[in-house]
Amino acid sequence: MAKLVIVSNRLPVAVSVRGGSVEIREAVGGLATAIKSFLAATESGKTLGFDELVWVGWSGVKAEQETEEVRAKLREMGLLTVPLTGEEFQLFYEGFCNSTLWPLFHSFTVYTVFEAKFWESYLQVNHKYAEAVSAVARPGDFVWVHDYHLMLVPGMLREQAPELAVGFFLHIPFPPAEVYQLMPPPWRTALLDGLLGADLVGFHIHEYVNNFLRSVSKFLGYRTEAGMVYAGRRKIRVGAFPISIDFDFFHNSSEVPEVERQIEELRQRLRGLKIVFSIDRLDYTKGVINRIHAWERFLKERPGWRGRATFILVVVPSRTGVPQYEAMKREIEREVGRINGELGEVDWVPIVYISRYIPTTTLLALYNIADVALITPLKDGMNLVAKEYVASRRDCRGVLILSETAGAAHELVQALVVNPNDESGIVNAIERALSMDPEEQCRRIKSMQERIRQHNVVKWGVDFIHALALAYNDNLMSAATPARILDGEAAEEIASAFRNSRKRLLMLDYDGTLVPHYPYAYQAVPDAELKQMLRDLANIPNTSVAVVSGRPRDFLEAWLGDLNIYLVAEHGAFIKEPGGGWTQLFPFDLSWKPAVRKLMEDFTALTPGTYIEEKEVSVAWHYRNAEAEVGEAAANRLVEALSGLLAGTPANILRGVKVVEVRAAGVSKGAAAKLLYEKLAPDFVLIAGDDYTDEEMFKSVPAAFSVKVGRGETAAKFMAPSYRKVRELLRRLIS
Numbered sequence: 001m002a003k004l005v006i007v008s009n010r011l012p013v014a015v016s017v018r019g020g021s022v023e024i025r026e027a028v029g030g031l032a033t034a035i036k037s038f039l040a041a042t043e044s045g046k047t048l049g050f051d052e053l054v055w056v057g058w059s060g061v062k063a064e065q066e067t068e069e070v071r072a073k074l075r076e077m078g079l080l081t082v083p084l085t086g087e088e089f090q091l092f093y094e095g096f097c098n099s100t101l102w103p104l105f106h107s108f109t110v111y112t113v114f115e116a117k118f119w120e121s122y123l124q125v126n127h128k129y130a131e132a133v134s135a136v137a138r139p140g141d142f143v144w145v146h147d148y149h150l151m152l153v154p155g156m157l158r159e160q161a162p163e164l165a166v167g168f169f170l171h172i173p174f175p176p177a178e179v180y181q182l183m184p185p186p187w188r189t190a191l192l193d194g195l196l197g198a199d200l201v202g203f204h205i206h207e208y209v210n211n212f213l214r215s216v217s218k219f220l221g222y223r224t225e226a227g228m229v230y231a232g233r234r235k236i237r238v239g240a241f242p243i244s245i246d247f248d249f250f251h252n253s254s255e256v257p258e259v260e261r262q263i264e265e266l267r268q269r270l271r272g273l274k275i276v277f278s279i280d281r282l283d284y285t286k287g288v289i290n291r292i293h294a295w296e297r298f299l300k301e302r303p304g305w306r307g308r309a310t311f312i313l314v315v316v317p318s319r320t321g322v323p324q325y326e327a328m329k330r331e332i333e334r335e336v337g338r339i340n341g342e343l344g345e346v347d348w349v350p351i352v353y354i355s356r357y358i359p360t361t362t363l364l365a366l367y368n369i370a371d372v373a374l375i376t377p378l379k380d381g382m383n384l385v386a387k388e389y390v391a392s393r394r395d396c397r398g399v400l401i402l403s404e405t406a407g408a409a410h411e412l413v414q415a416l417v418v419n420p421n422d423e424s425g426i427v428n429a430i431e432r433a434l435s436m437d438p439e440e441q442c443r444r445i446k447s448m449q450e451r452i453r454q455h456n457v458v459k460w461g462v463d464f465i466h467a468l469a470l471a472y473n474d475n476l477m478s479a480a481t482p483a484r485i486l487d488g489e490a491a492e493e494i495a496s497a498f499r500n501s502r503k504r505l506l507m508l509d510y511d512g513t514l515v516p517h518y519p520y521a522y523q524a525v526p527d528a529e530l531k532q533m534l535r536d537l538a539n540i541p542n543t544s545v546a547v548v549s550g551r552p553r554d555f556l557e558a559w560l561g562d563l564n565i566y567l568v569a570e571h572g573a574f575i576k577e578p579g580g581g582w583t584q585l586f587p588f589d590l591s592w593k594p595a596v597r598k599l600m601e602d603f604t605a606l607t608p609g610t611y612i613e614e615k616e617v618s619v620a621w622h623y624r625n626a627e628a629e630v631g632e633a634a635a636n637r638l639v640e641a642l643s644g645l646l647a648g649t650p651a652n653i654l655r656g657v658k659v660v661e662v663r664a665a666g667v668s669k670g671a672a673a674k675l676l677y678e679k680l681a682p683d684f685v686l687i688a689g690d691d692y693t694d695e696e697m698f699k700s701v702p703a704a705f706s707v708k709v710g711r712g713e714t715a716a717k718f719m720a721p722s723y724r725k726v727r728e729l730l731r732r733l734i735s
């Protein structure tokens with residue numbers, strides 16, 4: 001049985017120590033709320049097969065105040081604390097977390113502070129967390145690390161305890177690569193490497209997934225495709241898991257007696273006033289000032305609503321030690337005061353401002369009576385308040401106004417979606433919301449409720465854990481079945497199978513496999529020894545030899561055309577039978593070629609030592625002769641530019657060893673290998689190759705003896721250090 005270890009900066013409780021007495025209450029913020037609901041619904045992970053749960057995190061008080069009494073109380077609740085000293089609180093929490101990562105990841109670049117001592121502390125605290133986890137986790141346990149505070153933890157765990165299943169979920173946006181780029185290079189690569197220590201990395205929405213994948217390929221140069229990062233021998237899955245809420249809890253809230261009582265009381269006290277409502281942690285990302293100004297403009301432009309509607313603005317204090325938060329609090333107070341002073345009446349205030357934590361029952365009552373929820377963050381990872389408001393409306397009333405820049409807007413599409421900077425757009429939305437007829441309100445609320453009911457917080461957690469199990473098993477398997485070194489013993493095994501078979505097929509890649517890589521492709525011509533060897537192999541009875549290459553057919557024809565072997569050109573686009581002529585295996589659409597060539601020409605002009613090789617169904621850009629780092633960086637940029645250029649066209653981008661190639665869609669060495677295999681029906685198959693495209697061959701004939709030349713992740717059964725070992729093996733087959 002396995003344990004589930006949740007790791008987050010903040011535990012689901014907020015501890016406060018006042019004059020010796022310890023108070024423990026629920027923590028505010030989406031992360032704690034969501035994980036708590038998930039754990040409650042799965043009986044602390046039991047229904048998912050975990051027999052124990054540990055939650056590792058910070059108690060919210062400084063280490064100096066975290067007495068044994070506090071720790072013991074929390075331990076009873078299954079909470080393991082990681083103490084933060086006063087200095088760490090400043091440099092790690094207020095510093096790197098909330099003055100560097102938080103603003104940058106929300107694209108508030110001008111608020112972002114880059115301080116070496118913040119970074120040092122971040123490293124140190126992440127170590128503390130990793131140590132705390134290592135102390136409780138055993139091989140096979142599942143560790144789920146949360147949020148931007150702990151991005152280095154997965155990497156550290158991978159080093160300390162490689163046999164753990166590690167998942168990471170980011171609760172805030174991942175910014176576009178151009179924004180992420182503002183981070184000093186050593187930090188930005190360390191953070192990405194840290195995340196890639198996980199088996200699975202999750203985000204709220206696809207936009208953040210794509211941003212992340214772009215950064216990974218841009219700054220680390222790893223191959224990324226279809227929600228997967230290939231980092232050496234490991235594969236990291238990356239996906240969207242939109243966080244959610246305990247739908248039933250909110251949907252049933254109006255029937256809880258205490259909530260019912262408060263609803264009644266509020267209704268009486270508000271005497272038929274229309275209520276516009278919002279609640280947020282105090283945070284510049286939440287767009288509170290914009291919202292206040294939009295409300296002011298609404299009241300000024302639509303004076304008929306004065307005295308008939310009021311705005312209940314709840315702002316819960318948060319991160320008060322960070323300067324921007326302090327400044328923002330003062331600004332809100334000033335603006336609310338000014339507007340109430342300017343527009344208020346003896347019996348009506350434009351804005352009811354509450355600046356403190358409000359108990360859950362009061363929050364639920366407010367959700368239930370608010371005619372409009374006005375949720376206008378400038379940027380928000382998800383925003384659970386929006387989902388909670390919608391779910392609460394059992395009466396099928398209420399209108400949600402929601403920023404398009406909140407993650408929640410990707411799901412709550414029946415909200416009145418606004419841009420938080422478009423003041424007049426918000427004014428119109430408020431007017432429309434306040435006047436919306438009950439049928440339309442109900443129609444919109446209903447479909448949003450359906451979405452949240454199905455995609456509730458339990459689904460979020462269960463989907464994540466299931467995806468983590470898959471990702472973990474994948475990596476376990478590739479670690480358990482690593483390719484064997486092609487040593488003497490392995491070579492003899494292959495040779496003996498060769499001798500004992502009746503019909504044999506050898507499919508051999510050319511460059512890097514039969515000959516070394518040369519600075520220029522045209523230099524890699526076959527030597528006399530190689531030609532003799534291929535001839536000898538083809539002369540063995542019942543033995544077919546195929547050279548399966550990315551080379552164009554005229555090259556293969558010129559240098560190998562006289563041999564009695566199969567030739568496959570351009571990664572499987574053309575095939576030639578021994579002694580026969582060439583046939584094309586697919587029809588090709590090559591309309592993308594001129595644009596690709598033009599783009600590659602630009603890159604060639606900018607990157608000394610690179611050159612273009614144009615073939616019939618593909619164009620290749622070689623950077624083998626460029627300075628290593630410059631070449632890789634240029635290749636990353638080229639791949640990025642090509643991805644944009646080729647979206648939706650019938651062409652694929654291939655990132656090979658020191659080459660970026662674009663070829664017509666559908667062409668693959670794998671398809672060609674399969675064709676030969678099925679046509680000849682051999683009982684012995686040997687496949688050798690050195691590049692990504694050769695992996696397609698290895699996979700397409702699982703029964704084959706497959707040999708990968710060089711290092712790196714592979715589906716092949718054997719690994720050889722260089723083309724020389726392949727030749728050695730072939731000589732052994734001949735003798």
Ligand SMILES: O=P(O)(O)OC[C@H]1O[C@H](O[C@H]2O[C@H](CO)[C@@H](O)[C@H](O)[C@H]2O)[C@H](O)[C@@H](O)[C@@H]1O
Nearest residue numbers: 010029030031147171172243380381382383384
């Ligand atoms: O721990 P604090 O510094 O007091 O801040 C509270 C939490 O704020 C952030 O919440 C995010 O998570 C929500 C749920 O996934 C999401 O809806 C919201 O958009 C995010 O801002 C932060 O990510 C948490 O780590 C904090 O605990």
Ligand SMILES: O=c1ccn([C@@H]2O[C@H](COP(=O)(O)OP(=O)(O)O)[C@@H](O)[C@H]2O)c(=O)[nH]1
Nearest residue numbers: 028029030031033281316357358383384385
């Ligand atoms: O006084 C309050 C204010 C907020 N919340 C909860 O805090 C969470 C806020 O999450 P959200 O994702 O909207 O924003 P975050 O603060 O995480 O950025 C929601 O579940 C709210 O119900 C609460 O319980 N009491």
Ligand SMILES: [Mg+2]
Nearest residue numbers: 509511512691
């Ligand atoms: Mg090759």
